[in-house]
Amino acid sequence: MTSFRSSMTLRLRILAVALMPLILAVSVLAFYFTQRGVNEMEQALINQGQDSTKHLANAIAFDLFSGNLPPAKRFLDYERNSHNFEAAAVTDGVQWLLISGSATALPMLTGTPPEPRWRKGPMLYFSQVVKLPAQSETDPYLDLPEAGRSDLFLVVSLSRAPVELTRSQVGLAAGGAALAAIVIAMLLAWRLSGGVSRPLLTITNTVAHLADGNLTERTPETSQGEIGQLERGVNRMAGALEANRNNLTIKVRDATSELLGQKLAAEAAVLAKSRFLAAASHDLRQPLHALTLLVAALREQVPRGEAGRLAQHIEASASAMGSLLNALLDLSKLDAGVVEARPACFPIDKAFKHVASQFQPVAQARGIRLTFAASSLWGYSDPVLVERILANLVSNALRNTERGGVLVGARRVGKDWIRFEVLDTGKGIPQEFQARIFEEYFQLENPERHRDKGLGLGLAIVTRLARLLGSQVKVRSEPGLGACFSFQLARCAAAPDQPEAAAPIPAFALPLEKALVAFIDDDEDILAAMVEVFDHWNVALAAGEDAEQVRAELQALGRAPDLILCDYRLRDGRTGVEAVQLLRAAFGAGIPAALLTGDTAADTIQAIQASQLPVLHKPLKPAKLRAFLSHLLADPASALSSTNRSEP
Numbered sequence: 318m319t320s321f322r323s324s325m326t327l328r329l330r331i332l333a334v335a336l337m338p339l340i341l342a343v344s345v346l347a348f349y350f351t352q353r354g355v356n357e358m359e360q361a362l363i364n365q366g367q368d369s370t371k372h373l374a375n376a377i378a379f380d381l382f383s384g385n386l387p388p389a390k391r392f393l394d395y396e397r398n399s400h401n402f403e404a405a406a407v408t409d410g411v412q413w414l415l416i417s418g419s420a421t422a423l424p425m426l427t428g429t430p431p432e433p434r435w436r437k438g439p440m441l442y443f444s445q446v447v448k449l450p451a452q453s454e455t456d457p458y459l460d461l462p463e464a465g466r467s468d469l470f471l472v473v474s475l476s477r478a479p480v481e482l483t484r485s486q487v488g489l490a491a492g493g494a495a496l497a498a499i500v501i502a503m504l505l506a507w508r509l510s511g512g513v514s515r516p517l518l519t520i521t522n523t524v525a526h527l528a529d530g531n532l533t534e535r536t537p538e539t540s541q542g543e544i545g546q547l548e549r550g551v552n553r554m555a556g557a558l559e560a561n562r563n564n565l566t567i568k569v570r571d572a573t574s575e576l577l578g579q580k581l582a583a584e585a586a587v588l589a590k591s592r593f594l595a596a597a598s599h600d601l602r603q604p605l606h607a608l609t610l611l612v613a614a615l616r617e618q619v620p621r622g623e624a625g626r627l628a629q630h631i632e633a634s635a636s637a638m639g640s641l642l643n644a645l646l647d648l649s650k651l652d653a654g655v656v657e658a659r660p661a662c663f664p665i666d667k668a669f670k671h672v673a674s675q676f677q678p679v680a681q682a683r684g685i686r687l688t689f690a691a692s693s694l695w696g697y698s699d700p701v702l703v704e705r706i707l708a709n710l711v712s713n714a715l716r717n718t719e720r721g722g723v724l725v726g727a728r729r730v731g732k733d734w735i736r737f738e739v740l741d742t743g744k745g746i747p748q749e750f751q752a753r754i755f756e757e758y759f760q761l762e763n764p765e766r767h768r769d770k771g772l773g774l775g776l777a778i779v780t781r782l783a784r785l786l787g788s789q790v791k792v793r794s795e796p797g798l799g800a801c802f803s804f805q806l807a808r809c810a811a812a813p814d815q816p817e818a819a820a821p822i823p824a825f826a827l828p829l830e831k832a833l834v835a836f837i838d839d840d841e842d843i844l845a846a847m848v849e850v851f852d853h854w855n856v857a858l859a860a861g862e863d864a865e866q867v868r869a870e871l872q873a874l875g876r877a878p879d880l881i882l883c884d885y886r887l888r889d890g891r892t893g894v895e896a897v898q899l900l901r902a903a904f905g906a907g908i909p910a911a912l913l914t915g916d917t918a919a920d921t922i923q924a925i926q927a928s929q930l931p932v933l934h935k936p937l938k939p940a941k942l943r944a945f946l947s948h949l950l951a952d953p954a955s956a957l958s959s960t961n962r963s964e965p
Contacts, residue, residue, distance in 0.1 A: 339502050347491035354487035359480045366443040366475045367434065369400050374445035374471040381407065381469060382449055386415060393417035403440065403474040407447065410470065422474040431470055441475045516540045520551055527551075532559035546845065553842065658785050662809040663700040665692040665727045665735065672707045672725070680715055686722030687715070694727055696735050697809040698786050706782050706790075707737065709775045710802050714741035717800075735808050740801045746794040755780045755790070829856055829947045835867050835878035836860040837896050838913070839888045850939050863887060864896035868903050880950055881910035885925060885932075894928045909953040911945070913937070 373396055380389035393405045394417045404418030410430055413423065424431070424442050431444040447469040519536050526534035532555055538548045669689040680687035696703070707725065714723045721742025730736045746754060755776045776790075783790045783804050794800035834851065838844055839862045851858040859878060861867040864887075871878060881900050883893035897910045912925060915935035925932050933945060 336499070336503060340499060343495040343498055347488075347495045351484065351488045351491050355480060355484045358483040359477070362441065362475060362477070362480060363434065365400065366441055366473055369396065369402070370443040370445040370471060370473045372396075373405065373473065374447045377407070377471070378447050378449050381415075381447055390415055390417060401476075403476050405471065405473045408470050408472060409468055414469070418474070422476075423472060424474075431472060436477075439477050439481075441477060443473045443475070445471045447471050516544050516548065520544075520548060523551060523555070527555055527558070532562060543849065546849070550842065550846075658699040658702060660698050660786075661700060662695055662697050662812055663703075664811070665694045665696055668700055668704050668707065669725065669727075671704050672711060675708060676711050676715065680723065683715065685715060685718055685720070687711070688722060688724045690724065690726035692727045693811070694729060694735050695809050695811045696727075697807045702782050702786060703737075703806065706779050706786075706804065707739070709779045710739040710790075713775050714739055714743065714800070714802075717741065717743040719743070721799075729808065730805060733808050734805050736803055736805045738801055738803045740799060742799045745796040745798050746792065746800050747796055754792070829943065829950060830854070832879035832946075832950055833857045833859065833871075833874075833876055834880045834882055834946065835871060835900060836882045837862070837864055837867055837887065837893065838884040839863070839886075840884070843884075850942075854943060863891070864899040867896075868900060871900075871904065877904035878908060880946060881908055882946070883910070883912055885912045885914035885921065886916055892924070894924075894930065897930065909949045911949055 373393065376396075377389040377392055380386065380392075389407075393415065396402070397405050397417050402418060403422035404416065404420065406413050406417065406420075406423055407415040408426060408431075411426060411428055413420070413426070416423070422440065424435075424437065424440075431442070433445070434441070434443050436442070516536075516539065523534050523536035535552050535555060536548050538545065538552065540548055669692065673687070673689045677687055711723060711725060718741045723742075724740045725738070726740075727735050727737050779790055786806065788804045788806060790802060790804045792800060792802050834856060836844075836847055836851075836858055837860070838847070841862075844860050844862070848858060848860060859867055859870045859874065861870060864883075878900065881897055883896045885893040887893065887896060893912045893914075897912075901908055901910070911931045911933060912928070913933050913935060914921065914925065916922075931945075931949065933942065
């Protein structure tokens with residue numbers, strides 16, 4: 318019963334999302350055509366009144382000025398009956414001299430000349446000066462006033478009843494058409510919503526079981542299109558998670574038995590485990606990368622309502638898995654030695670502001686005070702890596718502080734050094750664990766290995782970064798009294814104030830939509846997902862499982878690619894570097910190219926670094942991929958330097 322109610326609620330929300338724009342559009346169109354018909358009818362009535370008034374004024378002018386009123390009266394009666402006037406009358410502005418029709422339909426006289434046209438209530442009034450045209454010769458038999466006299470006016474009254482009749486008729490017709498369109502659209506949307514809500518609800522239940530630890534759960538693969546790909550992607554992810562969990566369980570059990578040996582054997586086991594997780598992360602990144610692309614495509618199909626919310630939850634789960642895998646990537650980069658420190662003289666206060674902007678919202682959400690002590694000191698080190706160390710230490714302090722606050726400061730030590738300190742009011746760290754907290758995967762209070770508490774790699778990364786900068790992280794703590802983490806850097810003299818140069822505006826050589834991208838990946842799921850994403854972008858894609866296949870497709874098209882995007886690890890021991898070289902040899906050495914990889918092994922990272930090709934790591938969000946490809950197309954050299962910065 319609960320599942321039925323959830324399905325009905327989802328269908329109704331999808332139906333509402335589908336119908337709301339239609340109802341709005343139909344209402345606007347109905348109002349537009351109704352108003353247009355009314356305006357046209359009213360304008361026709363105005364034109365009729367103006368033309369008739371002018372015609373009548375000219376026709377009765379001679380009779381009026383000659384004093385021959387009966388013919389003028391008969392002519393007014395005839396024209397009034399012919400054109401359905403309510404009344405037609407002649408006035409001098411003070412009194413009515415000649416009236417045809419009902420006097421009650423005439424306006425009140427004010428003693429001043431009437432306006433040419435005005436409206437009052439349901440009546441339209443028109444006035445025209447009655448005058449004779451200028452005479453070219455004097456007629457001795459006519460004793461008329463001077464030609465051109467302008468103190469007589471003809472006033473015509475018209476009813477707006479035809480306008481209101483038009484409004485009701487057109488409004489009724491437009492409303493009926495709008496209602497029919499809405500009913501038809503409702504029936505179609507109701508039928509289509511069932512095909513979306515049922516499989517999405519099944520996928521949601523499957524994901525919920527997977528989140529509860531039941532990795533044997535699978536969703537029926539009964540749908541087509543993006544939802545069908547999502548079903549298959551969830552099942553592949555579940556299978557990969559189950560297989561890797563079993564493998565990890567076996568490997569961790571073996572590693573645990575080996576850790577009972579001496580210290581050197583234990584350190585070797587830790588390193589082996591790190592390498593294993595780096596290799597295993599490749600197998601996890603592949604289906605996760607495909608899932609990330611497919612979820613993004615699904616979000617574009619169902620951006621709102623219950624379906625959009627479910628897709629958002631799936632995307633959030635995939636993003637959380639990606640964050641955990643990226644922590645392994647950071648550690649692998651540091652172990653591979655590809656992270657380079659670029660020391661420079663920088664203001665400490667600027668680094669504090671960057672870290673504060675990142676974590677103040679987190680602290681406020683948890684009700685914890687986060688304070689950065691103002692500093693006028695300047696340090697000599699890599700400012701990016703220093704900010705990363707501070708960010709990891711602040712994140713660790715916030716995670717372990719339930720009440721109170723976190724204080725970050727820097728003080729001068731001697732003449733040439735600065736000591737950074739991050740103090741918290743958390744539970745503190747027992748003495749026997751203060752050395753172990755810097756080890757990989759060690760966590761004091763996460764026996765359940767909850768993903769929100771990370772993998773226990775943050776302080777291990779901090780230790781390696783500090784070592785790279787020639788420093789060392791230390792900790793002082795007692796249980797119940799919080800903790801203080803510190804490290805030291807060299808001082809430098811403050812640089813003279815210089816106006817900040819305006820950031821250059823990037824100039825993109827070509828819109829990405831007009832480019833042809835060559836994509837190579839031996840994973841069929843990722844190929845299918847990339848085709849879906851590029852189709853949504855309206856970007857031409859020549860895709861295949863190896864370089865020869867893509868080269869043949871490009872030759873058949875008779876066009877060189879604008880970009881080359883290739884997975885690093887391909888079949889038969891081949892690499893993406895070799896594939897890029899093959900395509901460049903066939904179509905031009907200057908074609909911008911980039912690598913994708915889910916491999917975090919140290920030797921792989923070093924090999925990619927040596928190739929001088931920009932690299933992106935799986936899983937990768939489509940928005941980031943599109944921005945990177947646009948940047949690579951516009952400025953290949955800049956894209957290379959930005960991705961090869963190799964920051965952890």
